[in-house]
Amino acid sequence: APPADTLAAIKKSKVLVAGVKDSLPPFGYIDEKTRTIIGYDIDFINAIAAKLGAKVELKPVTSASRMPQLQEGNIDIIAATMTKNAERAKVIDFSHTYFFTGQKFITKKGTVKSLKDLEGKKIGTAKGSTSEQNVKKSIPTSTVLSFDDYPQAFLALQQGKVQAVTTDEAILAGILAKAPNKEQFEIPAVQISDEPYGLGMRKGDKNFVDFVNKTILEMEKSGEAKKIYDKWFGPNTQFHLQRNFKIVADK
Amino acid sequence: MLSYQFDWSIILSGKYFEWLLSGLKVTLQLSLAGIILSFLLGLIVAVMRMSHFSPIRWAAWAFLEFTRNTPLLVQIFFWYFGSYKFLPTAVNDWLNAQSFEFAAALIALTIYTSAFIAEDIRSGVLSIPKEQMEAARSAGFSYLRSMQYIILPQAVRITVPPLVNQFLNLAKNSSLAMTIGVMELTYQARQVESYTFKGFEAFTAATVVYLAISIIITFLVHQYNERVLKLHKAA
Amino acid sequence: MSILSNFQVIADNFTYFMIGRWPAGPLGGVGLTLYLAVVSCILSFFGGLILGLLSVSRHRWISWPSMLFINTVRGVPLLMVIFWMYFLLPALFGKVPESQTVIMALTLFTSAYMSQIVRAGIEGIGTGQMEAAVSTGLKHWQAMYYIILPQGLRNMIPSFVNQFVSLIKDTSLAFIVGVSELTHVGTQINNRTMAFPTEIFFFIAVVYFILCFAFTSLSRWLEQRLAWRKAI
Amino acid sequence: MIQFTGVHKWFKQLHVLNDINLHVTPGEVMVVCGPSGSGKSTLIRTINQLEPIDQGSLVVDDMDLSDKKTDINKLRAEIGFVFQQFNLYPHLTVINNITLAPIKIRNTPKKEAEEQAMQLLIRVGLAEKRDAYPAQLSGGQQQRVAIARGLAMRPKIMLFDEPTSALDPEMIGEVLQVMQDLAKTGMTMVVVTHEMGFAREVAHRVVFMDAGTILEEAKPKDFFCNPQHERAKQFLNQLLTPMHGAGALCD
C-alpha cells in the first residue's frame, strides 16, 4: 500500500517517483539525442526534488492511467498536464495551479469558425481526459474518438480520420509546433473551457501537498517558475507565448 | 481493496449499462464480420499454399510467415495509422467517411486470423491418411476427383473444431481494437472505469461476457466432436 | 522513393528502439520486449507444468478446479487479464511496477496455455507407458517422473518454443499500461514525429518478425529432429 | 492377364523389385508370401500403378503400363484393390462407400448402383449394415465391405494386400471365406497373405519372395511339401512351429 506520509517516505528513500507524459512536447517528451524525458512538467518535478534532496524517477503515464497509478502508490506525484476539477478532487488532492490554459480545437485551416461548424463531426481526443468529457458536453452531436494520447489523435486528423482534435491550447500548440506540415492547420479562437493544471497527489497526504504548494509558491516568488515557462513557451520558442497567469494559493 | 466500495448497480442499469451493451454490440459485429472474411481469405491462402505452381506457393508462404510472426497490435496500428500512404486517396476518403477505425481493426483481425485458419485447413488436408487417397485412386478416381469426393469432405469435418477455436481467438483478439478507438466491449469497460472509478465492476462485467462467449462456443465444438466426428472418424 | 528517405526516422531513433532510455533510465524497446518474454516464459513454463500436472490428476477435486481455472483464463482476452492484474496486484501486494504487472499477467495467461501443452504431451504418451511402469511396482509419481515426463517434455519442446513466439508477440500488449517495450517505444516516436507512421510500424513489424521467425524456425527444426530421433 | 517381364524398382538406393518375371492367367488365384520387407506389397501395388515401375515391362489386361498413353484411371477401374487397413471412406455410409465409384465414374444411375451394391452386401453377408458408418463396424465387417466396394466396379482382377493381418483372429475366417467364394466364381486374384491355410486351399500358385526377388513359384502342394530354397524352408518353419501354426500344411 502507498505510504500515509509521502513526504516522510521520500525523505527517507531519497527518491521522488513522478508520473509524466512522455510524448507530449513541450510538457513531457523524449529527447532524441539523450533519450531522456524532458519538458515543462519535468522541470517542476526537478525543482521539487531538489528541494527535497531526492533523486527523480520519471514514469511515463497516460491520461487514463495516471490516477490509478497514483492511488496504487506506483508514483508519488502526477505532473502530466492534469486539469483540476471537482470530480477528480474527490479522489485525489491537487496542488495550486502551476499552469493555466483553455480547451480549444486544432483543425484544417479555414474549416472551423465557430462551435457550430463542429456539429456532427468526428473529433479526436485522449482517453480518460477532461477534454473528452468537456467536448461530449459542449458538442453532443459530435462523435468523439478517444486515442491513447493526443499526438495519435492529431495523426488521425492529418489523415482525415477526424475533423478536429480537441484539448488544452498549450498542448495543441505544442503538437502543432512539432508537426511536419503545420502550415495546413490552425487553432481557431473557439474555447470551450478553462483548464487549470495541478500536480496530483494522494488524497489526505497533507504534509506532502503543503510541501509541494510551498515549493511552487517559492518558485513563483524567485522567478524560477517564469523562467521555466519562458524556456518552454516563451519568445525564444516556436510558441512565442506570453505568460498570462501567476502561481497563487487557491482560495 | 480494503476501502473499496462495491457498487454493482452502476453497471447493471442506466447510462453505463448502455455503454457496455453498445460495446458488446460492436464486439459481436467485429467478430462476425471477421469470421466470415478470415475464413474466405484463409481458404484462398490455404489453396495457394498447396498449389503446384511454386511462385504462388511461395507468395502464400511469405504471407503466412509474416502475418503469423508479427503482433496483431502492431498490425492494427499499421493499418490504422500507416495504410493511408499506400491506399489510393479515393479509398482513404471513402473509408474516413465511414469508420476507419472499425475498418482498420477488421482488416488487421481478418488478415491475422486468416493466416492461422489457412494453416489449420492445410493440416486438416494433410492429416487425412495417404491411404485414403490410394483407396480413391485405386477405384479409378483422378487426383482432383479424389480430392473432391474423398479428401476434402473429410478434411473439412476434421478442420471444424480448430477453425471454431480460431474464431474464438478472433473474438477475444477484437479487444485490441480499443487501442485505435473502436468502441467495443473492453473500450467501454475502460471508459466506465475512467468515468466512475468503478473498474472492478466494469471489468467483471466484460470478463463475464467474454467467458460466456467462450463457453457457448466451446460447448458447440464439444457437441460437434461427440455427434459428428466420432461417427465419421477413421477406425 | 520518398518512402525510403523517410526511414531516416528509424536511423535517428535506432538506439531508442533497441534499448529505450537505458542505461540512463530503465531498459526499453527490443531489450525490454525480450526481457518480458524471457522472464514470463521461464515462469510460465513452471506454472504450466504445475497446472498441467494438476489437471491430469486422478483426483477430481484437484483436476476439476485446475481445469476450471485454466479454461477461465483461456476464455478471456489477454488484454482483460492485464487489466485485472493491474487492478488486483496493487490491492494484494501494494506497490507493483507495471513491468512486473505485465510479467504476472503474461505468466498467468501463458501458463494456462502451457498447461494444455503439458497435458497433451502427457496424454500423448499413452496409457500403456503408465501401466507398464506401475506394473513393475513403481508408484504413480515415480512413473510420472521417470517415464512419462522425460518422454513428454521432449515431445513438448517444439510447442514450448511456439508458445515463446506467442509470448514475444503478446508483450506488445504491455503498451496498453505504458510499459515502454518495442510497440510502446514505437508509438512514442510516432507521437513525437507525427509524420512517419507507415515507416515506424512497418519497421516494428519487421523487428518482431525477425525475432519470432527465428524461433518459429527453431521450433520446426526441433520438431523434425524429434521425428527423426523417434524413427531411429 | 498380368505379365511382368524383367521388372525392376528402386526406392532411392533400395532395390525393392529385382528382375520380376511373372504371368498371371485369367481366373488364376495367386498367393504371394515372404518375409517382412521382401517387396510383396510393392509388387502388388505396381499392378494398378500405385507404385510406378522403373524398368522392364508390365502388361495388365492388355494395357501396357510403361506406355504413357495408357489411361491409368480406366485401368484402375478394372482392378479392385483391398488394403490391409481396409481404408473405407469414414465419412460415408456403407452403401455410399460402395456406390461412389460406379455413380461418379461409370455414371450408373443411383438407384441401379444401390441395387447392385445390395447384391454385393448380401454376398458378403452384411445387408443389414447398409446405412452404418465404417466406425460402427468390426474390423472383419469393414474388410468385407471393402471387398464389396472393390467388386462394385465389376473388375476383371482383384488384388489383396494382407487383407486379414489387421484383424482379430476370430474375424479372419469370415474374410477368408468371402475370398474363397470369390475365387470360386473364377475371378483373377493376386493375394499377399501369411495365411498358409488359405494358400493351400484356394491358391492355384504360390510365389515366395525375398529381398525383392521371386525365389520360388510353385503349386501350393509342391511349395509346402517340398520347398526348394533354404530361405523358403526357414520361412515356413518359423511360421509353422507346433506352438504357433499348429500343424503341417503338407499332407
Next chain:
Amino acid sequence: MIQFTGVHKWFKQLHVLNDINLHVTPGEVMVVCGPSGSGKSTLIRTINQLEPIDQGSLVVDDMDLSDKKTDINKLRAEIGFVFQQFNLYPHLTVINNITLAPIKIRNTPKKEAEEQAMQLLIRVGLAEKRDAYPAQLSGGQQQRVAIARGLAMRPKIMLFDEPTSALDPEMIGEVLQVMQDLAKTGMTMVVVTHEMGFAREVAHRVVFMDAGTILEEAKPKDFFCNPQHERAKQFLNQLLTPMHGAGALCD
C-alpha cells in the same frame, strides 16, 4: 496363488466380469482364450489391479486386493506383466528398461541390477542388444526385452496379455519359445492368447471366456478335443478353419 471368488466388474452399464471363480496354483500355467471383448484383458488386469474389481474377493499371493490396506505397489512388484504392445520405455536403453524398477524400488545397487539384467538378456537371447534403444529392435525382440523387464523384479507370477498378437508372423515363434522356457522353470503364469498351439503344448489348464463369464475350464486336451459349450465349439471352429488355423489341435 491367485484366487478369484465371485468377482464382478462393470464399465458403466457393461458387465465385463460376471461372477468369476478361479484358482491358479503355484507353478501352474493357465491360458485364457475367448472372443474379442469377452473380458480376457480385464480379467488378467484385475490380478495386478490395473483394473479394480467392483464386487467379490480376489486374493493374490496371500494379499487380499479388496483390503484397502494392501500395499498395491508391493503387490505389483511381485507380478510381472507383459503387454500386447510391449510398452518398453522408448527413452531408455534396453538395460535401463530392465534395471529401472529394481534400482528405484528395491534399491538394488546399479552394478548388481545390471549383472542380473544381463543374465535375463542372455536368457531371452538378446545380450548383444543391451545398449540399443527399443526403436532399434524388431517387434519380437522388443517383446523379449519386455519379458526380461517383467522378470527383473524376480516376480512370483507372470501375466501375459496377448503377447504375440502385435507381431509379424515370423516373430511369433521366438517369443513363444521364451515363454515356454519360462514355464519350464516352474513360474506361475496366466496367458491371454489366441495361439492355440502354445496352449496345447505348454498350458496346464485352458479357460474359455465369453461375455464376461467363464464358460469352460479344462485341461488343454479336453478343451480342444471335447469342448462342452456350443460357444466354445464355434470359437474353435472359427479359429481353426482349414484355411486359417491350418489343422486340428486335437490328436
